Amino acid sequence: MDGAAATTTATAGTPAAVGSADIATLTAVTDRVRANVERVIEGKSEVVTAALVVLLAEGHLLLEDVPGVGKTMLSKALARSIDASVRRIQFTPDLLPSDVTGVSVFNQETRAFEFRPGGIFANLVVGDEINRASPKTQSALLECMEERQVTVDGTTYGLQAPFMVIATQNPVEMEGTYALPEAQRDRFMAQLSVGYPVEAAELAMIASHAAADPLDDLEPVTDAGEIRKLVAIAAAVHVSPAVQRYVVALVGATRASRELALGASPRATLHLVRAARARAAVHGRAYVLPDDVQALAVPVLAHRLIPAVDATMAGRGSTDVVRSLLAEVPVPAPEHGR
Template identity: 50%
Template sequence: MSISQEGTQTNSVIGSEHIEWVQQLTSRARTAMNAVLEGKDDAVGLSLIALLAGGHVLLEDVPGVGKTLLARAMGKVVDGSVRRIQFTPDLLPTDVVGVNLFNQETKHFEFRQGPVFANIVIADEINRASPKTQSAMLECMAEGQATIDGATYQMPSPFIVVATQNPIDMEGTYALPEAQRDRFMTRISLGYPHTADEIDLLDNQIEHDPLSSATPVTSLEQINQAREIVRHVSAARQLREYIVSILHATRNDQTILLGCSPRGGVHLLRAAKARAALSGRTFVTPDDIQALAPSILAHRIIPRDGDDSELAAELIGRVLARIPISTGQ
């Protein structure tokens, strides 16, 4: 599936057939991931939006609710390289990005890639590592590259980090710096399963690994093509102004100590385009922005009453309630 072009890339045109193709692709991925996870369709949908929008995902919740399982399920359905990094207090930056080693035979230094050089990187319990090791991910996530000893190495495409973290008040955890949290497109909290879903989980996961039957349903080339289509979903100027007004409101709110960064607006618009495509539209609506704003923006603000994820989401909801909705296509 390719996008027709008229002259330059900025004139690329998408039609209903492109959107339908993206819907079919993500529907297969969603079905495959839901077969692995019980009752987590909303989280699966958000993770696929991030994948199509070129963003990274932060999964935050208590241990044992399926954070790593969701990350591994995404890796299974995409036919690309998947690496898992178990973050621990003794993990070093070179354990993540790689290191130059001296080759005795060639008498030259050779770069040995770290596990971050993969299409899907599962950063498990990222906030158990020291801030120095956490910072090794910053350039990789923001620019899709890593600089080691003055040499720059590009990440593969697509490249997405799916990080899990335990609540910060748990023993042996370090708070993610604001700059690193801002690199994540969305923060997802899985929560405990509903009673029926938990019963099904006990029935289905006691005797076999839920990932054992998961197989790739899409390719790297298809993901990159879908991303290109999503990038060309249209968003009217009024909607971009609406996003900016939301960002400004978080910066001027007396209950918010630190407001949203401009990157938050970029991520919100990209995610809104992906949601529009998954909804069968070639254009973004205010509903896309309002539906995604809490998940995209809440982890970028710091409430004055404490850095609490639920309170942050509530404050974003209050901001949305008082900002006039801009319309237009």
């Protein structure tokens, strides 16, 4: 579906669920954050925007790419752009679940157990090389990411909003790593690849990183309270019944595809709709277009899918299958797409 045509058709009437002033506020803040992050990450505007979409959709982000392309730098830059609590967890084989969630310690003076929070207790948690931790430690994140709470020794502790896990992993050096189980991957709203910079961006990077680390000069341009307001605005963006049916049909097609041994879960359906709402808001719209769904289908769906043996032997991965399904599943007509 042509994005310009869809946008022209849809602007004929904007749903009243979200006011134009709210959308303007959201885009102004996200533009500030994007510009701030791009002071550190050169030439990756689309990746930065996608990370902001996941944040506003209350999701979690998995950055998978080769070493040295800026995965951790992107995570840190986004975290420093928001005046909120930030923790970094370096995942290693000897990391314990209690290091992530926290532990109850007996206090000799009070003769009682006291809870000491782990690294997960922050608004933005940067998990570096998540696949280097053992499956037992990885599983400590399951409750945190899905229910935004931690249960230790029978007591449940809530995690403050906004709460986002930005995890990185290296797909090349697999020695001493533990592949994320499907239940863990399914909790990440999106998976992104930073990729190598273009020549101009790499030259600019040499100049900007020559004297000092640009991260050191990065100041917050918004705070946790404002992000919570923007999350509420994004959640109220209108999704028409036609677009909802389109999302369900697209996710359903992954389950019926002979090229996939495992299709997308109902959680993927919800994540795709929430991400589409946030993307529409970031692009200044109070309604979701099929274009939003199409733009997010690969990052939201592909990492959850398992290709069938025949597809793997033919050299087709889950990303290829999702792109094929996008070409096959009928797109709602423009007049019904908003």
